Every structure is written in structure tokens, then in C-alpha cells.
Amino acid sequence: MLDGRLSLTTPEGVRLLLTPAGPAIRAAAWALDFIVWLVIAFFGIWIFSGSKLGAGVIGLILFVSYWGYPVICEVYFRGRSIGKRAFGLEVLRADGLPVGWRESALRNLIAVADFLPMLYASGLLCMLLDRRFRRLGDIVAGTQVVYHEKLPARSQFTDVQPLATSYPLTPEQQRILIGLFEREKKLPVERMQELASIAEPITGLTGAASLAELRGIAAGLTQ
Amino acid sequence: MKQKTFETEQAALWTGIEAVLNGSAKQLDDFPAQYRRLCQSLALARQRGYSPSLTDYLQKLVLDCHRRLYGVEIERPMLLRLWLSHTFPQRVREEWRLLALASLTFFGVALVTGLLVWFKPHWAYSFMSGAELNQFHGMYQPGQTAVGRGGSEGDVAMFGFYIWNNVSIGFRTFASGIFAGVPTLISLGSNGMHLGVVGSWLSMDASTRPVFWSFVITHSSFEITGLLLSGVAGMRLGLALIHPGRLSRRHALLAASERMFPIIVGAALLTVLAAFFEGFWSASASISQPVKFIVGGICWLTVLLYFAFAGRVTR
Numbered sequence A: 001m002l003d004g005r006l007s008l009t010t011p012e013g014v015r016l017l018l019t020p021a022g023p024a025i026r027a028a029a030w031a032l033d034f035i036v037w038l039v040i041a042f043f044g045i046w047i048f049s050g051s052k053l054g055a056g057v058i059g060l061i062l063f064v065s066y067w068g069y070p071v072i073c074e075v076y077f078r079g080r081s082i083g084k085r086a087f088g089l090e091v092l093r094a095d096g097l098p099v100g101w102r103e104s105a106l107r108n109l110i111a112v113a114d115f116l117p118m119l120y121a122s123g124l125l126c127m128l129l130d131r132r133f134r135r136l137g138d139i140v141a142g143t144q145v146v147y148h149e150k151l152p153a154r155s156q157f158t159d160v161q162p163l164a165t166s167y168p169l170t171p172e173q174q175r176i177l178i179g180l181f182e183r184e185k186k187l188p189v190e191r192m193q194e195l196a197s198i199a200e201p202i203t204g205l206t207g208a209a210s211l212a213e214l215r216g217i218a219a220g221l222t223q
Numbered sequence B: 001m002k003q004k005t006f007e008t009e010q011a012a013l014w015t016g017i018e019a020v021l022n023g024s025a026k027q028l029d030d031f032p033a034q035y036r037r038l039c040q041s042l043a044l045a046r047q048r049g050y051s052p053s054l055t056d057y058l059q060k061l062v063l064d065c066h067r068r069l070y071g072v073e074i075e076r077p078m079l080l081r082l083w084l085s086h087t088f089p090q091r092v093r094e095e096w097r098l099l100a101l102a103s104l105t106f107f108g109v110a111l112v113t114g115l116l117v118w119f120k121p122h123w124a125y126s127f128m129s130g131a132e133l134n135q136f137h138g139m140y141q142p143g144q145t146a147v148g149r150g151g152s153e154g155d156v157a158m159f160g161f162y163i164w165n166n167v168s169i170g171f172r173t174f175a176s177g178i179f180a181g182v183p184t185l186i187s188l189g190s191n192g193m194h195l196g197v198v199g200s201w202l203s204m205d206a207s208t209r210p211v212f213w214s215f216v217i218t219h220s221s222f223e224i225t226g227l228l229l230s231g232v233a234g235m236r237l238g239l240a241l242i243h244p245g246r247l248s249r250r251h252a253l254l255a256a257s258e259r260m261f262p263i264i265v266g267a268a269l270l271t272v273l274a275a276f277f278e279g280f281w282s283a284s285a286s287i288s289q290p291v292k293f294i295v296g297g298i299c300w301l302t303v304l305l306y307f308a309f310a311g312r313v314t315r
Helices: A023-048 A052-076 A082-086 A101-109 A111-115 A121-129 A136-141 A171-182 A189-198 A207-222 B003-021 B031-047 B052-070 B079-094 B096-119 B121-127 B130-139 B155-178 B182-203 B208-242 B249-282 B289-309
Strands: A006-009 A015-018 A089-093 A143-147
Touching: A015 A143, A015 B052, A023 A052, A023 A082, A023 A089, A023 A121, A052 A101, A052 B155, A082 A089, A089 A101, A101 A111, A101 A136, A101 A143, A101 B155, A101 B249, A111 A121, A111 A136, A111 B155, A121 A136, A136 A143, A136 B249, A171 A207, A171 B052, A189 A207, B003 B031, B003 B052, B031 B052, B079 B096, B079 B249, B079 B289, B096 B121, B096 B182, B096 B208, B121 B130, B121 B182, B130 B182, B155 B182, B155 B208, B155 B249, B182 B208, B208 B249, B208 B289, B249 B289
Parallel strands: none
Antiparallel strands: A006 A015, A089 A143
16 A cells, blocks of 8 residues: 555454544644643642642642543544544554553653753654654553544435446546546646546547536446 | 345344444344354455445444453452452562662662762762751650641641652653663662661751651551662663563563563552551651650561462462
8 A cells, every 4th residue: 555554464364444643733733632731730739829739639630631631532532632633543452452440541741852952853753763653652651642532424425317438447447537526626626627638538528518427427336 | 135135134233233333222142143244244345346435434333342242341240359469469579679779779778879969968969959858857846735746737738749750660661671770770779878867867966867868767668669669660761671581572562561560550559558657647646756766667567478478378
């Protein structure tokens, strides 16, 4: 595979494809989590400051929110803290299974080492050297951060008359053709027509007419 | 087979599995069988070159089922008791060499700096500023109502502070050990130095001597042990990187962290326990010094006996 995805083969002989997340998006997710922590810490201090009892509660809040927050998120919320959820990331074990207490606690403890000597320099260096963008904590705990994949919507071509192809397409060509229409909303109409014109040998048409014809063929292929 | 026919044939299976995954249906005993049929659907869809939208959908469904089936934690109801009575002390004994090194670093530095300050008191100023030394001296005056804390804060306040501060120090001592164990040794040494200088400085004054040591003796049994064990776990990580043996470095790190996890959890709990004692017992003015010394001695003895003998008897 050349698309940078990680392929794990399960005992059933199925390949699980995971996409490791790179340093930039992880830094963004971390920054959001850090802001959330700052807000929690700020409100904790704001509410409880003043009394002696409150000072003790502040210490407890700081401790639990600083060391406990990422671990609780990863164990109880499927490997996703608020920052990771916002950026569509999740933490998994290297074998693609959810993280447990041990993995989560270790990777978040070692984050201290990743932070050294300053601003996650060790973690960044480690991520850049590692094929799967793992920081030290991930390597020690046997975990990795991947993109969370949503269940894709399936039904499309609802209002299109399916057409039969006069020209037999290989499975790979079929994938390419249907993949094109799956991305149709992201592409400008002119570009779609331009691409459809390339298919002139198949459709015998150019521009918008060829596009309509191709859409019909794609609809026919999915049904 | 046309994709449409395939989809209608399999739709019941897929929607059934989807319902289980999003929690709207109960997981039945034949879920593994359903999963295998789903895997077959995916394989067929791939082989027949059905649309990427269908194969992606099945792929994602398979991934979620895989996690659901294999990600189940095995129930271990006796885990905590087993950990306390066997795993934790056994692991610590297995690492006796590193524990000896950690103790030597901590107590050795404490002893050396302590003796240095004892015989050449002006050296104390090279480790700490005069203001700090005066502050410590003031904190442990016999007349202070709340010893060792400047006299103004409440018990809970100090308890919260000790947890946040001391457990974090333990965690940092552990985590930084991954850099060949050097930062861990530095952390142990600097904490030992702190104890040596302050202990020696306050021992020189006959008025502060009993106040300081009666304050320190009880919680130090748990706190120093916790710090030493954090150091042991950290150095083991560092050693895995320097000397991985027959494993690759990555696997050596994984193996070491797996072995050290019970120790680091134990160290954190000991430090929390120490915070309890430090906040609510050590500083209490209503408990007389002899009682504190006796209880402190019992705590030290308990810790030593626990790590020496717990978990030796076969179950």
C-alpha cells in the first residue's frame, strides 16, 4: 500500500486499515485539550480559592484533571479526549483494539518524557522517526493515534436512471468510476465535465452529456 | 452477481450488526458467527470489485465488530487483592538491584550533604539560599501550632498540595527515566540532597531537631519508598533502551513497561498515602512527639517487612 495506511490482518483473514495521525493534527488536538484543562483548572481555582479547605480541593482538582483526564477519556470514551474528538482522532492499541488502563496510564505518564527538553521536542523527534508517528509514550505503551473513521453513507444515485455499459470495465476501473462520483460534491462542475470528456472513448460524448452518461453507468454498476 | 442483488441478500445481516454496534439491539450469542459472515461479505465484495462505498462500509463494520469482539476486557475480580498481596512486592524484590541503586543514590547523597553541612555549616548556603534556610528554621520552631507549613494553612489544603506536588514528582521521576535513567538518578539525588541539607541544618539547633524529625518520620516511610520505587521503574525503562538484550529496543521497552506498571501504580499509591499522613498526622500539634516517633517507627518497619516478605508464600 502506498497510501500510508497501516494494514493489520485479523484471525479471520480480514485486513483492518488504520490511518496513523501525524504530528500537526495531534498537536492541534493536544492544544485543544490543554485549553480545556486550563479552563477546568481556572474554574476550579476560581470557585474554591479563599478558604483553606478550598486550597486542598484545588490541589486534588489539579491532580485529577492533569493526570486523570486523558486516561479517563481514553478508557471510558473509546480512546478519544475532547481534543481528539474534535479533530477526528482516536487512540488504539497497536493491534487495533481499544486501550485499557495500563496502556492509557503509561502513554500519558511518558508524555512527561515526550515534553522534555521543551515543548514536546522529544515526542516530535520520535514521531518523525517512527513510521507510524508514535511518540515515546505510544511506543512504551504499545499504542498509536489514528484517524477515527466514520461509517460512510452508502445510498447514492437515487434519482439516476441506471445504464448498462457497452464496454466491459475491470473491477479497478469500476472502483475508479464510482469513486469519482462519491467525491462529486467536492469537485467543481467544470472539473467533473472535463474529467467526463476524457471518457469519450467509452461514452462517445463530451462535457455534460458524457457526465450524465457516466453517472448512469456508475448507477448501473452499484445496482 | 449484481451488487444490488448482493446488497438485498445481505441487508438483514448488516443492519442487524449495525444495530448491535450502535447499541439499539442486544448482542446475541451468535454474534461471532454473524461477524464471520460479515467478513465473508467483505471478502466477496472486494473480490467482485463492488463499489468502494460498499467495501468501505463493510470494512468499517468489520473493524467495529473486531473491536467489539476482541476488545472485551477479561474480568479479573481478584486483581486488586492479588496485586497488593503478591504482584507488587514480588516485582519490587525482583528489582532489588535497581532498588539498591536508587536507595544508595538517595540516601548516599542525603548522608554526604548532611555530614558536610553538619561539620561545615557554611556549606548549607551553597545548596540553598539563606532566606530558604531561615524559612525552614522558622517552620519547625517548637511553638508553631502547625508544624512544617509556615503555620497558616489548614490540613486539607496541605493534603491537596502534597498530592498534586509529590505524586507529580514521582511520575516525572519515572517518565524521565526513559532517557537512559539519567534524569531519574538526578531527581533521586536532588531530593536526597534536599533532605540531607534541611535535616542536618535543623538538627544543629536543639530546639528544631525533635520537631523536624518527629514531623518527618511517619510520612517519609511511604513517601521516600514511593519515590525510590518510581526511580526503580524509571531506571528499568532506561535500561531497556540501553541494554535491550535479545529483544528489539521497541519490544524491550514494551516488556519493561509492562513489568514496571504494578510498581509505578504502587509508588503512586504510597505517595498518596504519605500525603494523608503528612497532612493529617505528621503536622498535628495535638499528638505528642514520642507517639509520632513510635508510630513512624512502626510505619517504617511495616514498609520494610511488607517488601521483604509479602507474596513469598505460595497461594
